[in-house]
Amino acid sequence: MTQKRDYYEVLNVDRDADENEIKKAYRKLAIQFHPDKNPNNKEAEDRFKEATEAYEVLRDPEKRQTYNRFGHAGLEGMTTDFSGFGVDIDDLFGDVFGDLFRGFGGRRRTPKSGRNLQYNLEVTLEDIIHGKEVSIQVPRVEICSICSGSGAKAGTNAVTCPQCHGRGQISQSQGFFTMARTCPRCRGEGEIIQTPCPHCNGKGAVRNTREIKLNIDKGVDTGFKYLLRGEGEAGLNGAPPGDLYVVINVAPHERFRRNQNDLITSAKISFVQATLGGKISIQGIDEREELRIPPGTQYGAQLRIPNKGVPIYRRSDAGDLIVEIEIETPTHLNGEQRKLLEDFAKLRGEPTNQEHEGFWEKLLGRHEEDDTE
Numbered sequence: 561m562t563q564k565r566d567y568y569e570v571l572n573v574d575r576d577a578d579e580n581e582i583k584k585a586y587r588k589l590a591i592q593f594h595p596d597k598n599p600n601n602k603e604a605e606d607r608f609k610e611a612t613e614a615y616e617v618l619r620d621p622e623k624r625q626t627y628n629r630f631g632h633a634g635l636e637g638m639t640t641d642f643s644g645f646g647v648d649i650d651d652l653f654g655d656v657f658g659d660l661f662r663g664f665g666g667r668r669r670t671p672k673s674g675r676n677l678q679y680n681l682e683v684t685l686e687d688i689i690h691g692k693e694v695s696i697q698v699p700r701v702e703i704c705s706i707c708s709g710s711g712a713k714a715g716t717n718a719v720t721c722p723q724c725h726g727r728g729q730i731s732q733s734q735g736f737f738t739m740a741r742t743c744p745r746c747r748g749e750g751e752i753i754q755t756p757c758p759h760c761n762g763k764g765a766v767r768n769t770r771e772i773k774l775n776i777d778k779g780v781d782t783g784f785k786y787l788l789r790g791e792g793e794a795g796l797n798g799a800p801p802g803d804l805y806v807v808i809n810v811a812p813h814e815r816f817r818r819n820q821n822d823l824i825t826s827a828k829i830s831f832v833q834a835t836l837g838g839k840i841s842i843q844g845i846d847e848r849e850e851l852r853i854p855p856g857t858q859y860g861a862q863l864r865i866p867n868k869g870v871p872i873y874r875r876s877d878a879g880d881l882i883v884e885i886e887i888e889t890p891t892h893l894n895g896e897q898r899k900l901l902e903d904f905a906k907l908r909g910e911p912t913n914q915e916h917e918g919f920w921e922k923l924l925g926r927h928e929e930d931d932t933e
């Protein structure tokens with residue numbers, strides 16, 4: 561398969577197929593091509609994966625809409641691996657996957673590792689400069705605490721299936737042939753729950769929102785991933801749980817922009833300060849900082865205040881605070897000020913402002929008509 565097939569074609573459904581038709585179509589293919597049923601069959605495995613991918617997209621109204629409009633390209637970069645949020649527990653444990661978990665491989669409940677989850681956490685620039693402990697609320701599937709995942713009501717146990725006597729399969733004779741098929745009573749598990757746990761309705765798992773505490777380290781940046789092992793969704797039937805990835809997104813700041821570990825801000829100074837030099841006060845991330853302006857500073861100059869930027873991840877030092885200098889040109893001068901500047905220009909041998917040809921025009925790059933006495 562070099563070219564990706566159309567998802568509707570993969571599932572063999574119409575473009576306007578409803579949720580149920582899509583579910584049914586996938587179920588049919590999943591059962592046909594499930595790896596447990598087709599060991600060492602690469603083609604079946606590919607078909608299974610292809611169908612699962614198509615189903616993952618078409619079952620999700622948002623993804624389906626994106627796909628309808630933009631095709632495969634529209635979904636690029638979407639992490640299907642981490643589609644843990646929004647997965648309906650009924651889909652996980654109910655009719656779509658029920659057969660897959662229970663039906664194949666015959667005996668007992670097939671273990672299945674829990675899904676990985678991704679949580680996108682937005683933090684502020686201040687958070688990653690100071691470090692912060694955050695609490696996040698993660699919705700996920702957990703083992704039912706009442707029945708410990710057995711699905712049976714407390715004090716009761718699953719009993720051996722009376723129809724297949726625990727084999728999970730029954731034999732049927734048809735003429736000369738004897739065929740084995742999945743036991744319909746226990747759906748291949750070999751045992752049945754007579755009294756389901758009322759807390760989880762016999763599913764052995766419940767949907768829960770769990771509070772997880774996480775320390776945001778100083779200096780992390782957008783895209784940084786924390787891996788919390790075992791904090792994903794519960795595994796089934798003794799399988800290990802998935803992992804939780806917390807992905808950091810640092811929100812834009814109104815005064816600072818970040819470049820690696822440096823913080824960049826800007827400051828306006830007068831042309832006199834720029835020319836003569838001096839000291840100004842800058843609002844840093846926490847406190848005001850003093851900045852020395854060297855004489856002859858040009859517009860756009862980048863002046864550094866060392867060690868006042870973002871702390872470097874897992875180190876004790878920090879980047880710099882970089883101040884981009886903007887020079888304010890006065891737009892209104894009184895007569896005396898104007899006279900002084902004209903004298904200054906004369907002293908420098910620059911032509912002065914007689915009839916639009918002078919210093920001001922050059923300085924402002926435009927005509928200045930409104931300030932003549």
Ligand SMILES: [Zn+2]
Pocket residue numbers: 704705706707708709710711712757758759760761762763764765
């Ligand atoms: Zn339970």
Ligand SMILES: [Zn+2]
Pocket residue numbers: 721722723724725726727728729743744745746747748749750751
């Ligand atoms: Zn049975």
